[in-house]
Amino acid sequence: MRRTALTETGPKLAPIDAHAKWRIAYGWSRPQRVAGVVGLYQSDGLAEPGLNPAMLCKWEHGDGDPGPEYGPMLCRLYGASPSQLGMRNLTPPTYSVASPAAAAAIVTVAAGGDTSEGEDPMRRRTLIAAAGLSVPLHLLDKLDDALALSPSPAEASGVADIKVRLAAARREYDAAQLAPLVAGLPDLLSSAQDAAERTGTAGSLVLLAACYDVATEALNKIGRGHASRITADRSVAWATRSGSPVAMATSARALGIVLRHEGRPEIAERVTLQAAGRLEAAGLRTPTEASAYVRMLCTCAYNAAQAADRDRALELIGEAERVSHAAKAADSPSPQVTLYRVGVHWALGDAGTALHAGRDLKAEQFPTPERKGRLHTDLARAWWMWGKPEQTALALLAAWQEAPSEVKDRPAIRRIADDLVTHHPRVAGVRELTAALGHT
Known part of the structure; x- marks a missing residue:
């Protein structure tokens, strides 16, 4: 299956994966993508390029590279960095995203080349948004539908396959590749839920909760509050059924972030503190548990700062630093904990202290x-x-x-x-x- 090939490539995705996944995530054919690049050239007052679908096909199959001539335009078309598209030799400052005029050209192409009065206004609005955001609205709508209807997966997957696909989704999140991540979430969630319901093992329940966690993080990132609340609640439910202290803490952390974004920092603080206490009571016997506990403390500190609970926020971020020291046997906390301290001081309204905390990062x-x-x-x-x-x-x-x-x-x-x-x-x-x- 093509999906398997994509998920087993590891963190360094080959050009075929990067190019094809971004194009497919936007719902574009190769001719449409060519026309979108042509629109960018026209909007910049440049001569029409010699790009054609056959060239795109070759690049997607690892035969050659867009290079400095077409690489920047492809980055603009997708609103992506060169590394996200697998173009390691193109430096980021050499490009910018599409202008409004070029975005309009992309919309025209993606809608089938016809923007007359007969064009579906919903389709046009969706594509205009897609030109300005990393994740097209049609992908977000598809995910919303999947959360409401819980469709059957394309095919039954075993726990091992779910692990591979979840790891690939996490890599996409870490690489800030939100479009292909969101595009794959409906089938990942349905497959993970099917596996959990068929097997009922603790491991499958933990995996399902983790799949909902990555969905929550992505949806939170782009401000899809209603959908992220659904995925967070489901993660909490499945993690609780699994009985895993780490899974329960991780899902509670995600729910706390959603609650904070809803403007409810006090309840977010309570949810995360309670989960952190449960995790600590479990004993922190493994590096995974210790790492999860540090993350929980950092999130608790940030939630407390957002709730204007200054003393609690500073106490918790200090505790996170101490636990991080002990876990790593280092002289200083991890950079991630220090970055949380920057956020804590910013949330408390102390910009100068925040910048001082981050001065060496x-x-x-x-x-x-x-x-x-x-x-x-x-x-x-x-x-x-x-x-x-x-x-x-x-x-x-x-x-x-x-x-x-x-x-x-x-x-x-x-x-x-x-x-x-x-x-x-x-x-x-x-x-x-x-x-x-x-x-x-």
Whole structure:
């Protein structure tokens, strides 16, 4: 099966996987993608390129590479970084996403080349949104339908296959490849639920809860609150049935994040603290349990800060640092814990302390594009709170180069970026940010 080939390639996806998965996730044929690139050339006032579907086919099958001529345009078309498309030799600063005019050309192509009065207005709105976001609305709608209808999987899968596919979904999340991740979630969730219901083993229940967890994280990232609440609740239910302390803690953490995004930080704090207490009581006998406990403490601290519980927030992030020290036998906490301290101080309204806490953090300390991008967006929020638009813009550009979806898909970060473009157009870095976001 093609799915198996995609999931067994490991973290370094080959060009065939990267190119094909992004095109398929957007629902585009090869001719449509060619026409979208042509639209970008036209919007930039350039001569029509010599690109054709046969060339795309060759690249998708690992024969050659788009190179510097077509690579930047393909990045703009998808709103993706070169590394996300498997183009390791193309540097991120050489491209920006499609302008509104080019996005309109993409919409025209993807709708079948006809934007006359007979065009379906829902289809047009969906495609316009797809041109500006990492995840097209038709994929989100498909996932919403799957959560409501619980469709049967394409075929029965064993626990081992679910593990492989879940690992692939997690890699896509870590690489900030949200479109292919969301595209694959309906079948992953239905397959995992089918396996859990057929076998009823604790391992299959833990896997199902973990599948719902990655769905919750992705949906939270892009502001799909209603859907993320559904996936979080289901994860909690299946994790509880599994009896696994780590699974229950992880699902409670995801639910706490959803509750916080709903504007209920106090109940989020209670949910995560309760789960952290249960996990601690289980004994923290394994590295996995210790790592999960540190993550729980970090999330508890951030939830407490959002609830304006300053003393509790600082106590919890301090405890996370102490446990991290002990677990790693290191002189300092892990960079991820330190990044949480940045977030805690930002949530408490202390931008200067947040920036001081993150002064030594560097992108290379974080293992994935998503985490690297998150480092820069967390620092950008602190700079913005402190009233420093230039530093904010540069931090957002750094986040964009690591993981474009961290800037354009997270609602709170996108609002900061849009405010910069609107109110500080002459500040250094804003011009580049404007091009990246597709503003005129």
